[in-house]
Amino acid sequence: MELQRRPDQNLPERKGQKRKLEEELDDEREISLQSGDARQALLSEVSAQVNVLTSTYSWKEADRAAAKRATHVLAELAKNEEVVNVIVDGGAVPALVKHLQSPPLTSENERGAKPFEHEVEKGSAFALGLLAVKPEHQQLIVDNGALSHLVALLRRHKDGLCSRAVNSVIRRAADAITNLAHENSSIKTRVRVEGGIPPLVELLEFTDTKVQRAAAGALRTLAFKNDENKNQIVECNALPTLILMLRSEDAAIHYEAVGVIGNLVHSSPNIKKEVLVAGALQPVIGLLSSCCSESQREAALLLGQFAATDSDCKVHIVQRGAVQPLIEMLQSPDLQLREMSAFALGRLAQDAHNQAGIAHTGGLVPLLKLLDSKNGSLQHNAAFALYGLADNEDNVSDFIKVGGVQKLQDGEFIVQATKDCVAKTLKRLEEKIHGRVLNHLLYLMRVAEKAVQRRVALALAHLCSQDDQRTIFIDNNGTLKQQLDGSVALYKLANKAMTLSPMDAAPLSPTPQVYLGEQYVNSVTLSDVTFLVEGCKRFYAHRICLLASSDAFRAMFDGGYREKDARDIEIPNIRWEVFQLMMRFIYTGSVDITLDIAQDLLRAADQYLLEGLKRLCEYTIAQDISLENVSSMYELSEAFHAISLRHTCILFILEQYDKLSARPGHSHLIQRIIPEIRNYFAKALTKPNTHNSRL
Known part of the structure; x- marks a missing residue:
């Protein structure tokens, strides 16, 4: 039974990230707006700085120095998100946008030395990038004409100048574009219309790595859920450079590069193919072993997207060494790493050869452990990967040996999709328990260690066909040992069909x-x-x-x-x-029964044929069964024909078979219930399947 999935169903989204802007500025300030006076004082300071910017738009050295200080102060204030709205309310946006471009040259003298060239523009871009962190200010900044100026700043190096100041202004312009376009589809499109994508792609090859990273961050944001932007980035020949950046030893570089590629291929099959043809597969697999957990996470997500392309790609990813690091990531303390690796393995496990390889490499146990997660997405990705592994009959015995069937049956699953996936996995396993798989499981019941024998017995009791159950558990070639080794399976079957509860105590x-x-x-x-x-x-x-x-x-x-x-x-x-x-x-028709009186009341109920009371007494007594008293409890059940209590004693004996068989004086009790074992199996296999329905 196939579990139907759309190509990008449950695909985790990789968004473009807001750029955390940092600058070594002096006079760190802690500003609180809890009082009206504080807000008014701040507004006065903002207004003062805005007035400076408005009145100093020239190449005079004093004006440029004042403008630099004003952008510096506004940027420093904007680092505190509590005061960003006050800065905007004070009219800072149009003043800062104006200073994104150099003032006009008014005389021949100004064509020589240009004081603080690039510095004022950098400060303005930096301050606007900080203001754009709040989504409500993004459109205001764009409407004031910031984008065209920011795009122009991206080309500052075209003048042949290469200095720290030039590099800084370019980087600040790219960061500001990143924050302006963050989760704003119309501004993403506007950046493309303003011609921002080609210079950003060119900057991927810039000598300054900080500029490279800033440009990649902007492209990552622009590519997220915008097909036209994706296509233009690819058309500008960004892929070769991005793939080279994947191999960078600078974690910040390869992290941004893999993020850009991930957003490019998201829901874009044609771009996926181009990325693979361009040679991205091996460097992405290499990032699984990066020292940067963010790069590992992005690489695993990207491999999951690649694996959805076609069957050949699934096989190539495994052949190139992705499985081992992905399995190691399943055991990471980082929840997102576990989720992304489970996602990737789930996609890879849709290929028959990969299924056997993932299980053989040790993927089963960590995936099963993830079913205990309280995170619904992580739990579902693990369940889907296990569903894939269960499709290969070579994995069925391993599934059962490590207790996978019990984990699937007893797990607490958060979302309905996961419950459905687990049910289909159990059904898939059930359909494969025949022929050589069944023969291998029977072999394990004979030769494996006791814990494995019991897991096998329990799985067979739940999953194999009724005819096979009768052969294994009742006929069994007359061998009693395996019946006792399968006592846990018997316990589970009989417990579901015949367990005692207060609701059974009706007259x-x-x-x-x-x-x-x-x-x-x-x-x-x-x-x-x-x-x-x-x-x-x-x-x-x-x-x-x-x-x-x-x-x-x-x-x-x-x-x-x-x-x-x-x-x-x-x-x-x-x-x-x-x-x-x-x-x-x-x-x-009801009564509260305590342990100290339950046995005497059972005796009286039996004498006067009060079956409802008798069963209530049996229930109370059964709550006190232990290794020390189970023998006397069983004797009591026989003396007063207490069938429910006897059932409970037998189930306890089966459940605690190892411990009881090792206790002196209990072997006779176990021998006495051996005939009951065959009887219980027969009842469990012939009883209508109402209480013991499969998942």
């Missing part, structure tokens, strides 16, 4: 029960019979209630017994407390 009398109610318990009102307990204590009762309660009382009052017409009836051998509880059950 079984063929005559409809009449409950007179609590007010008539030991009441002289309308009483027509009196019981003498412990020789002298009187209990006032009503024949109509007793007649309906059990065959024992019907025989007492309707038959030839001397009590038929007696007004007072003596009750021997029952304590007053026990008799009171028994009568309370007869009158009300």
Whole structure:
């Protein structure tokens, strides 16, 4: 049975990230706006700096120095997100946008030395990038004309100048574009329209690695969920450089590069093919072993996307060494690493050869452990990978040996899709337990260590066909040892079909029960019979209630017994407390039973054929079964024909078979229940499958 998946169903999204802008600025400030006075003071300072920027747009050295200080102050203030809105309200955006471009040259003298060239523009771009961190300000900055100026700054190096100042202004422009376009589809498109993509692609080859990283970060954001941008990035020949960047020893470089490629191929099959043809596969696999966990995560996600392309790609990824590092990532303390590696392995496990390879390399156990996760996405990715591995019959025995069937059956799964996936995995395993798989499992039942024998027995009890169950567990060539080794399987089957609970304690009398109610318990009102307990204590009762309660009382009052017409009836051998509880059950249909009185009450219930009370007593007694008293409990169940209690004792004995068989004096008990084992299996296999339905 195939689990249908769309090509990108449950594909984790790789978004472009806001650029965390940092600069070595002086005078770190902690600003709080908790009071109106503080806000007003801040607004006054912002207004002062805006006035400076408005009045200093020239090449005069004093104006340029003042403008540099003003952008510096606004950027420093904008690092505190609490005050960003105040900066915007103070009119900083148009003033900063104006200073993204150099002032016009007004005289021949200004064509020489240009004070603070690039510095003011850098400060403006830096401040605007910080303001753009808040989505509500992105459009305002763009509407004031910032994009065209930022794109122009990306080309500053074209003038032939190469200096730290030039590099810094280019980097700040790229960072500002990243923050402006973050999760804003219209601005992403606007960047392309303004011509921003070609210079960003060119900057991937820039000598300054910080500029490379900034350009890649901007392209990563622009490529996210924008097909036109993706196509233009590829058309600008970005792929060869991005693939070279994947091999960089600088973690910041290869992290951004793999992020760009990931967003390019997301939901774009044609670009996936181009990326693979360009040679991205091996360097991406190499990033699985990076010292940078973010790069590892992005690489695993990208491999999962590659694996969805075609079957050949799935095989090539495994052949090139991806499986071992992905399995190691499954055991990382980083939740996202575990999730992405499970995602990738799930995609790879849709190929038959890969399925065997992943299991053989040790992927089964860590994937099964991930089913215990409280993270729904991680749990589902692991479940889907296991679904793939279960498709290969070479993995079925390993699945069962490591306890995978029990993990799938007993797990607590968060989302319905995971529950459905697990159910299909169990069905897939069930369909493969025949022929050589079954023969191997039977071999394991004979020669494997005891824990494995029991896992096999339990899995077979749940998953193999009914005919095979009868052969394995009942006929079994007359061998008793395997029946005992399969005691856990028996315990599970019989427990589901016959377990005792308080709900089973309803009266079984063929005559409809009449409950007179609590007010008539030991009441002289309308009483027509009196019981003498412990020789002298009187209990006032009503024949109509007793007649309906059990065959024992019907025989007492309707038959030839001397009590038929007696007004007072003596009750021997029952304590007053026990008799009171028994009568309370007869009158009300319920009673609270404590352990200290349960056995005496069981004896009385058996004597007076009160099946409902008897089963309540059995339930209470069963809660106290232990290794020390199970033998006496079993004796008690036989003495009073307490079937439910005997069932519970047998289940306990089977469950604790190892411990009991090692205790002196208990071997005779185990030998006594051996005939019951065959009987239980027969019942479990022939009982209608209502309580023991498969997942």
